[in-house]
Amino acid sequence: MARPRRSESTRQELLELGVELLSVNGYNGTGLKQILDAAGVPKGSFYNYFASKEAYAAEIIEFYMGNLLRMFDMVIDNHTGSPVQVIRFAYRNMITHLEEGSCRKGCLMGNMVAEIASSSELCREVMCTMYKGWRERFTLLLEKGQQQGEVRNDMPAETMTDLFWQQWEGALLRMQLEGSTAVLEDSLELTLDRLFRP
Numbered sequence: 734m735a736r737p738r739r740s741e742s743t744r745q746e747l748l749e750l751g752v753e754l755l756s757v758n759g760y761n762g763t764g765l766k767q768i769l770d771a772a773g774v775p776k777g778s779f780y781n782y783f784a785s786k787e788a789y790a791a792e793i794i795e796f797y798m799g800n801l802l803r804m805f806d807m808v809i810d811n812h813t814g815s816p817v818q819v820i821r822f823a824y825r826n827m828i829t830h831l832e833e834g835s836c837r838k839g840c841l842m843g844n845m846v847a848e849i850a851s852s853s854e855l856c857r858e859v860m861c862t863m864y865k866g867w868r869e870r871f872t873l874l875l876e877k878g879q880q881q882g883e884v885r886n887d888m889p890a891e892t893m894t895d896l897f898w899q900q901w902e903g904a905l906l907r908m909q910l911e912g913s914t915a916v917l918e919d920s921l922e923l924t925l926d927r928l929f930r931p
Contacts, residue, residue: 744782747772751793756838760790760849790845791859797841798863805870816878817925820871824901824921832914839905868894875929885931897924
């Protein structure tokens with residue numbers, strides 16, 4: 734018996750739904766039945782798209798981070814300001830988006846790292862790959878800022894990139910705890926205006 738043809742629109746819908754559900758409920762708090770009911774997809778059809786829930790989660794992470802990286806690339810390519818202005822613009826847009834979501838979601842990848850990086854090698858590998866993609870972009874911006882005298886040059890750009898990621902993810906956790914994006918604004922300004930300045 735022939736397997737049903739895959740529909741790319743259904744696959745896209747499942748990935749978008751997965752981002753929403755995993756952002757709010759986490760991996761362990763999101764059941765496969767909940768996903769299928771929300772999408773109106775039979776269980777058998779789900780496995781035409783994804784080999785398992787773990788494989789689905791890995792693709793959700795790649796989909797989510799891929800979208801963020803494409804948006805970051807658009808800002809980098811189209812913003813006419815300095816490297817620090819580009820970073821500030823991109824992250825203030827992110828803060829606005831998080832505020833519109835009532836501060837409930839945080840960063841899907843950061844949440845997934847905390848929840849399943851130690852138990853799913855597949856998801857961990859995808860998260861490492863996506864982090865490296867972000868790290869390369871951010872480091873290039875800081876190196877450009879160093880060349881222009883806008884960013885301190887007594888510390889490697891890679892080190893500052895890692896510090897930014899670590900403080901931003903910590904600030905996202907506090908945002909979820911306190912229900913306010915004020916901590917993100919403070920974190921962004923402290924990093925850009927004090928830690929990174931020459």
